[in-house]
Amino acid sequence: MATETDTQQIGTNKEDEPELDRGPFEAWAARSIKNPKRAYKAMFYTAMIFFLVTTLFPFYWLLMVALTPDGSLQNIVLAPATFDPTLLLAGDLTMGTNPGAFVEIFERLPFHRYMFNSFVIATVTTVIVLVVSSLAGYVFGRLRFKGKSPLMLLVLVVSFFPPAAFFLPLNQLFNRNFAVLQPVMSDGSLYNTPYAMIIPFSALFLPLSIFILTTFYAQIPDGLEDAARIEGTTRLGALFRVIIPLSAPGVATAGVLTFIAVYNEYFFSSLMTDPGAENWAPIVEGILGYQGQYQELYNLMAAASIVGVLPVAILVVVAQEKIVSGLTAGALKE
Amino acid sequence: MADVKLENIVKQYEDVTAVDDMNLDIKHGEFVTFVGPSGCGKSTTMETIAGLTKPTSGTVMIGERDVTDLPPKDRGISMVFQNIALFPHMDVYDNISFGLRLRKYDKSEIDRRVEKAAEVVQLNGMMERMPDEMSGGQRQRVAIARAIVRNPDVFLMDEPLANLDAKLRVHMRTELQRLHKELDTTIIYVTHDQAEAMTMSDRIAVINAGQLQQIDPPLVCYNEPANLFVAGFIGSPSMNFVEGEVAGSGFTSDDVKVSFNPSDYNLGRGKDVTLGVRPEDVYLANNSREAADPTVPLTATTDVLEPMGNEIFAYLTFDEDATSSMTDAQLPGQLLISVDPDTEIEEDQEIEVVLDRSKIHLFDTAGGKALTHEITDTGATSTAGADAEVGTDD
Numbered sequence: 001m002a003t004e005t006d007t008q009q010i011g012t013n014k015e016d017e018p019e020l021d022r023g024p025f026e027a028w029a030a031r032s033i034k035n036p037k038r039a040y041k042a043m044f045y046t047a048m049i050f051f052l053v054t055t056l057f058p059f060y061w062l063l064m065v066a067l068t069p070d071g072s073l074q075n076i077v078l079a080p081a082t083f084d085p086t087l088l089l090a091g092d093l094t095m096g097t098n099p100g101a102f103v104e105i106f107e108r109l110p111f112h113r114y115m116f117n118s119f120v121i122a123t124v125t126t127v128i129v130l131v132v133s134s135l136a137g138y139v140f141g142r143l144r145f146k147g148k149s150p151l152m153l154l155v156l157v158v159s160f161f162p163p164a165a166f167f168l169p170l171n172q173l174f175n176r177n178f179a180v181l182q183p184v185m186s187d188g189s190l191y192n193t194p195y196a197m198i199i200p201f202s203a204l205f206l207p208l209s210i211f212i213l214t215t216f217y218a219q220i221p222d223g224l225e226d227a228a229r230i231e232g233t234t235r236l237g238a239l240f241r242v243i244i245p246l247s248a249p250g251v252a253t254a255g256v257l258t259f260i261a262v263y264n265e266y267f268f269s270s271l272m273t274d275p276g277a278e279n280w281a282p283i284v285e286g287i288l289g290y291q292g293q294y295q296e297l298y299n300l301m302a303a304a305s306i307v308g309v310l311p312v313a314i315l316v317v318v319a320q321e322k323i324v325s326g327l328t329a330g331a332l333k334e
Numbered sequence: 335m336a337d338v339k340l341e342n343i344v345k346q347y348e349d350v351t352a353v354d355d356m357n358l359d360i361k362h363g364e365f366v367t368f369v370g371p372s373g374c375g376k377s378t379t380m381e382t383i384a385g386l387t388k389p390t391s392g393t394v395m396i397g398e399r400d401v402t403d404l405p406p407k408d409r410g411i412s413m414v415f416q417n418i419a420l421f422p423h424m425d426v427y428d429n430i431s432f433g434l435r436l437r438k439y440d441k442s443e444i445d446r447r448v449e450k451a452a453e454v455v456q457l458n459g460m461m462e463r464m465p466d467e468m469s470g471g472q473r474q475r476v477a478i479a480r481a482i483v484r485n486p487d488v489f490l491m492d493e494p495l496a497n498l499d500a501k502l503r504v505h506m507r508t509e510l511q512r513l514h515k516e517l518d519t520t521i522i523y524v525t526h527d528q529a530e531a532m533t534m535s536d537r538i539a540v541i542n543a544g545q546l547q548q549i550d551p552p553l554v555c556y557n558e559p560a561n562l563f564v565a566g567f568i569g570s571p572s573m574n575f576v577e578g579e580v581a582g583s584g585f586t587s588d589d590v591k592v593s594f595n596p597s598d599y600n601l602g603r604g605k606d607v608t609l610g611v612r613p614e615d616v617y618l619a620n621n622s623r624e625a626a627d628p629t630v631p632l633t634a635t636t637d638v639l640e641p642m643g644n645e646i647f648a649y650l651t652f653d654e655d656a657t658s659s660m661t662d663a664q665l666p667g668q669l670l671i672s673v674d675p676d677t678e679i680e681e682d683q684e685i686e687v688v689l690d691r692s693k694i695h696l697f698d699t700a701g702g703k704a705l706t707h708e709i710t711d712t713g714a715t716s717t718a719g720a721d722a723e724v725g726t727d728d
Contacts, residue, residue, distance in 0.1 A: 223419035226386050231433035231480070232407040245423050 065302035067097040073298055101303040105290070108297075111304055113277035114286030119311055121197050121282065122263040128202045129209050129258045130251060136206075137213030138239050142225070152214070159207035163200075167271060170200050174272060192279040196272040201262050209254040216250030217243055252319045260312055283308045336362050336397045336410065336487030336520050338383060343392035345378050345544075352378040353389070354544035360522065360537075365514050366549070367523045367531040369567070370541035376524050377492055379541065383522065384490055385409050396488060407436075409488075412481035416493040418473050420465040420480075426452075427461040430480045437484075451483040454513065471502045478510075482517060489521045495530065507533060528568055532556070540564045562702035565610050565695060571647060574616070574669050576609045577699055584709075585609050585696065589652040592629055592694065594709045599696070606699040613647065615693035616671040618679075619686035626693075627710075631686035634669060639681055645672045648679060650687065 022030060032039040065073065068080035075081030082096040105111045140152055174190040181190070190196040220243050228238035244251060269282035277286065287304045290297040338360040345353040353375045360366050368376035381387035383394060385406035394402045401409045412433070420429050428435075430451055434444045452458050455475040465473055474494060481489060491510075495503045511534055514521055525531055531538050532552045539549040540563070548560035559565035559573075566572045578587025580601045584594040590609060601607070617624050619631035634650035650669045671687060673679060696705040 221417060221419070223415045223417045224421060226384075226406075227413070227415060227419040227421070227480075228432075229386065229406045230384060230411065230413045231484075232436035234405060234407070237436070242421055242423075246421075 059306075062302045062306055066101050066299055066306060067099060068299055069098040070297060070299055098299065101299045102307065105300050105304045105307065108300065109286055109289045110277045111286050111307070114281060114283045114289075115308060115311070117194070117277065117280045118263050118269075118283040118308075121194050121201070121269070121280070122259045124194070125198050125201045125205065125262045126255050126259045128198065129205050130255055132202070133206055133209035133213050133254065134217075134239065134244060134251070136210045137217045138235075138243065140210065141214040141216070141218035142220075142222075142243075155210055156207050158203065163204055163268060166200060166204075167268065170196075171271060192273050194280045197262075197265075197269050197280070197282075200268060200272075201265065205258045205261060209258060212250055212254045212257075213247065216247040220246055256316060256319045259315060263312055337395070338488055338520060338522065339393075339395035340379070340383070341393040341395070343379070343382055343389045343394065345375070345382060345387060346390040351544050353382065356392070356541075356544075356546055358539065358546065358549065360520060362520055363518055365521045365523065365534060365536045366539060367525060367535040367537075368539045368541055369525055369528055369531045370547075371567070372526060374541045375544035376526075376539075376541045378544075380490055380492055380522060380524050383488070384411055384413055410486055411488045411490055412484055412486040413490040413492065414474075414477050414481050414494040416496050418470075418477045418494075418497070420473055420476055422465050424465075425461065426457065426463050426465075426468075426476050429465070429476055430483050432480065433484045447483050448479075451479040454482060454516065455479045455509075470498050471506065474498060474506060478513070482513070485519075487519065489517070489519050491521065491523045493525055494523075496525070496527070503530075510534060528570060532568075538568070540567060542567070558704070558707045559610075559695065560704055562608060562610070562697045562704075565697065565704070569612060571613055571670055573610045573612050573695070575697075576611075576669075578607060578609060580605045580607055590632060590689075592689070592691070592709065599706050601696075601705065607705065608697045608699045610695040610697060611689050611693060613670045613672040614645075615690040616669065616687050617690065618673060618677065619688050621674075625688055625690040627691040628688035629691055631688050633684060633686050636679060636681055636683045636685060637668070639679065641675065644675060646675055646677065646679065647672055650685070 032042070061076075064076050064078070064080060067083075068076055069082055072081050080097050082098075084096040087095045136155070140148065174196045177189045190199075217239075224242050224246070225235075225238045228242045229235065233241055264284070265282060266284040270285055273279045273281045273285070275281050275285055275289065287301050287308065290300040290304065338358070340356050340358040343353055343356040344351070356375075356379055358366075358379075368379060370376045378387060382389050383396075385394075385401065385404060389402065392402070393400055396409055396411070421432065424432065427448060430448045431444050434447060439447075448461075449458075452461070455478050457472070457475050457479055460468070460472065463472075465476070468476070477494070494510075495506050498506060507530060510521075514534075523530075523534065535552055537549055538552050538555050540547040540555060542563050548555055548564045550558075550560075555564060555568045559568060562575070566575070576587050576590045578585050578590065580586075580596045580603055582596070582603060583591075584596065585592040585607065587609070592609065596603065615625075617628065632652070634652050637649040637651050639649075640647040648671050650671060652669070669687070679685070692708045692710070694709050695707050696709075697703065698705055
């Protein structure tokens with residue numbers, strides 16, 4: 001198809017304008033007209049470079065801020081002002097930068113504990129959300145019953161509200177002492193415990209996951225579930241052994257979205273806990289901890305941000321593999 | 335022993351009755367086929383036996399157990415689906431061994447059984463293939479292996495060959511028959527292809543509108559259909575029907591008259607009856623010796639001819655004005671006959687045909703019930719004047 005038009009174009013060009021003195025840009029433009037694919041390719045690269053720069057440059061900048069020694073933060077151009085490759089010859093491996101910030105963040109504050117807090121809260125929430133939304137997705141996606149649409153709408157309504165709308169009642173609830181919880185919590189209240197975050201986050205992120213999984217589960221042919229049940233599973237067994245494995249991309253998507261959102265959450269977490277790693281304060285609380293009353297250690301905040309992003313980055317890479325393999329292995333034939 | 339017994343099964347969806355008071359008694363080792371038009375309830379009946387659908391009322395017995403409320407996995411059944419339904423994320427070995435692994439069999443026992451099942455369906459050496467790397471026939475064989483590997487009491491097959499091409503279908507048909515011989519289990523088979531039903535079954539259950547019409551061996555369904563529906567459904571092309579009524583001298587309609595003594599069949603005068611005769615039981619008059627008991631010739635005009643190679647289907651019209659190009663043998667004033675391929679016959683030719691009286695069926699037009707499957711006596715008038723016995727109105 002493309003070659004056909006190419007040869008036609010070349011043919012007409014030969015007749016119409018056989019000799020034209022062109023500059024390099026004009027020549028490039030003429031070639032692009034003859035061969036539009038070149039132009040599309042050029043546009044593709046331009047757009048890609050633009051997006052790469054806009055998305056990756058902040059990370060680069062963050063790294064530069066982290067590497068700049070405290071005190072010279074005003075002098076970053078593209079690299080820290082103190083950066084000097086010639087120092088390498090003198091035996092200074094850091095070349096005038098300050099990688100020590102990545103160690104210092106753990107010395108000044110128990111930053112690993114903040115990371116652990118966020119990681120645990122995000123993981124537990126994701127597991128709860130995936131299990132509950134898998135069950136709900138099965139019901140909404142595969143069963144027929146009266147009032148299904150209104151019920152689904154009701155579930156989605158939860159996600160229409162801004163999370164702040166739920167804050168006051170929840171805060172009051174979690175600050176109350178419950179006698180039932182006395183044996184578990186010292187004072188019987190959920191404030192300053194991970195449950196104060198896991199419970200509302202699970203509720204807030206459920207609707208989206210239910211929605212995603214419903215659409216995925218609905219597409220699995222009925223015959224596969226019937227076959228699994230005949231072969232010896234219960235309905236629930238069929239869900240976990242056949243429907244979920246075949247919906248891996250959907251489950252991965254729902255899981256990653258939930259995990260990232262909870263891991264980076266600040267609004268609820270900061271209000272449900274007192275600052276301090278031992279109170280299950282989240283990662284953002286930790287990053288803000290480097291901001292003192294008289295001093296703001298931007299380089300440490302930048303270093304902490306980079307370290308904090310790592311688990312998410314790893315998760316996305318792993319999950320992405322799962323998504324891709326899930327897509328290629330799918331090939332469902334009814 | 336695994337007899338399957340359905341007692342008064344009713345399955346009702348909101349405003350539709352899919353299965354209406356179904357009673358079936360299938361013996362151990364039998365190959366029973368459910369046939370019927372699409373939407374007749376044959377698949378729903380099978381799903382009820384499988385446990386995938388719960389009947390609104392009635393009892394399902396497998397062996398001596400009442401399994402009506404048991405989940406599919408506890409019924410001792412296995413099933414092959416129309417859409418094959420292999421698990422796409424598992425290779426052949428995992429697909430076949432799925433049920434065994436769920437039941438926590440020993441690894442060595444699983445290996446042994448899978449190997450044996452694969453041997454039966456000739457799948458050796460393909461254990462690591464994924465379903466999407468296999469052809470339709472191979473996938474179907476995996477599905478059958480998955481079904482036989484657990485040694486089920488009852489084997490359910492829901493149109494298992496419907497998605498295969500014609501040649502493979504015939505091949506798999508013989509394979510299934512061989513399998514039935516080897517396994518000695520009860521097989522219940524759903525199809526809308528009556529060739530499959532006729533060739534494979536011990537008994538055929540003809541179902542229409544959720545009701546069992548007849549359950550009998552294939553040739554009984556063919557030769558002695560219980561009612562108009564079975565007569566029209568079994569056999570391809572289907573039986574010719576001529577609506578008429580009982581007169582003093584026998585059957586009479588606009589085009590066809592057959593004389594007999596109505597009282598011999600307990601038929602009252604004036605009763606509306608439908609005469610049925612299969613295309614191969616109509617003969618050209620000059621070949622009337624082939625018919626065991628021919629009627630007096632009818633004159634008709636050939637309309638459309640369909641040479642099939644081994645026979646020719648000829649559509650005859652009694653009324654010359656009737657145009658009937660569509661292959662609907664049941665138009666009034668039309669008769670479909672099957673003649674020898676060597677017969678010299680042309681379109682729009684006037685010919686004389688006879689019916690084989692011993693193969694004539696009479697049905698009650700109102701209720702559809704069969705009244706007789708042969709007319710043996712020649713009736714009271716036969717001695718008086720044979721020429722008046724059968725004739726056309728024209």
